[in-house]
Amino acid sequence: MSFHLHFDESDLLRCRFALSPLWETQSAVRVLARPGQQGYHLPWLRRIREAAAGLPLEPLWLLMPDGGHSPDFFSPPPVGPLVSFEEEIAAVRAIDPELARQDIEASLRDRPEAWSSAARQELLADPARSLRELTDLLERAWRALVEPHWPRLRALLEADVAYHSRRLAAVGFERLLGELSPRLSWAGSTLTINDTKTRHSRVLGGQGLVLMPSVFVWPATVGGFEDPWLPAVVYPARGIGGLWTDPGGTTPDALARLLGRARADVLCALDEPAGTSALAHRLGLAPSSVSEHLSVLRAAGLLTSRRYGHQVLYERTPLGIALAVPE
Missing domain, CATH: 1.10.10.10 (Winged helix-like DNA-binding domain superfamily/Winged helix DNA-binding domain)
Structure with missing residues (x-):
């Protein structure tokens, strides 16, 4: 299956790169639950083992189905190129609880085994409390798992953006997309993310596209984000093989x-x-x-x-x- 993003001329003028500490945080939490993503990050896993053991990550994992919808409000694409975690988490705390409830329910639909669980009932019964507790847990995960290593991670992400910015100037947007990830392809005015576990389509409508390198997303390339979030594509950053060396x-x-x-x-x-x-x-x-x-x-x-x-x-x-x- 595949994900299609449909551009017009104004969208091409509004494509930009950005870094997101919040995205890296929720993606790091996801890695902890998926051994297949852990190969590049074994040194990091050893360093954070004790801290991770003290975090009750199950509510976040419940909303991270292996395929299907993960809540967009966990890490909406940043509005600027270099936002801080504090800015991002403050924006999440300000989200309308009803919007969070809809996002949570969409995620739980992709985990049928969770529909009858007590955790599901608790998450949906009081959206404001769920939003507050999930946001608090994301902040705890940032402090314990990512913030101590953020200078190293940020250096790699900034290097990726610097490299691909030069490549954009040298080879143009269409060829750049193929270099960002082999799962990206361009035809006509449509960007396709191939080999996804869901089928989806979105017309960008003049909002442009946020391109976000990620340390922890490998081997996936993630696209989408529904309204009201900005359209984005998250791709594996260059050089993660030597990240922890x-x-x-x-x-x-x-x-x-x-x-x-x-x-x-x-x-x-x-x-x-x-x-x-x-x-x-x-x-x-x-x-x-x-x-x-x-x-x-x-x-x-x-x-x-x-x-x-x-x-x-x-x-x-x-x-x-x-x-x-x-x-």
């Missing part, structure tokens, strides 16, 4: 002697564009030290920088690449 031991000794160990480590850690805080977290250095090293490396012609939202992303120049990755 520490960069230690990758700096050539000769380069360390030339630049100094810390400065050489910063240069070698920039396999993908990254900001100061992400590099500091990855390397275990103070942000002020990393900022100083980045300034020196940029002044020496080894790095270039550009602004993305409120952050400055750094990446290696051809000279920096030649030094960091010698043949």
Whole structure:
């Protein structure tokens, strides 16, 4: 089966990338319940095992059927490119409880075994309370499972957006879609997400499309979101295979002697564009030290920088690449 998104000219002008800490949170919760999605994330699973054991995630899992409808209000597409978790969760708390009830009921229909359960009755009996309790649980999951690792995750997601933004300029929208995921295809004015477990169609109607890279969505590509949410496609971010690999031991000794160990480590850690805080977290250095090293490396012609939202992303120049990755 497949999911179809129908564009007009104005929609093509309103396509954009965005990151969503809330999406990553609910997607991380989903990974915990699905061993088939855990292969890339075993180091993360080991790190969060104790924290996850203390979370009562069953109400969220009940609304995450394997195929079918998951509540859109869990993680509506962000209205801006770099929203914080606090902004997103505040927006969810402000949702009309009746809208949440409809979303919950649609999800439970795809889990017939849950229709007669006490949990189902409890979720639907008091939508305002259910919304409050589910939102509180999502916030607890963020604090325990995702927030401690968010600098690392955000660095990978920002690198994905930087890379695909360049590819969009180089190859155009139609070819970019195929590079985002093999499950995406374009024909006429319709974007199709193939091999989904449901059949659905949506006319974008001038709202455009939000493209969201995700660490935890692999191997799926997710599309949809019904009104009143913005249309979105969530695709696996590049580089998740090395996400949990520490960069230690990758700096050539000769380069360390030339630049100094810390400065050489910063240069070698920039396999993908990254900001100061992400590099500091990855390397275990103070942000002020990393900022100083980045300034020196940029002044020496080894790095270039550009602004993305409120952050400055750094990446290696051809000279920096030649030094960091010698043949």
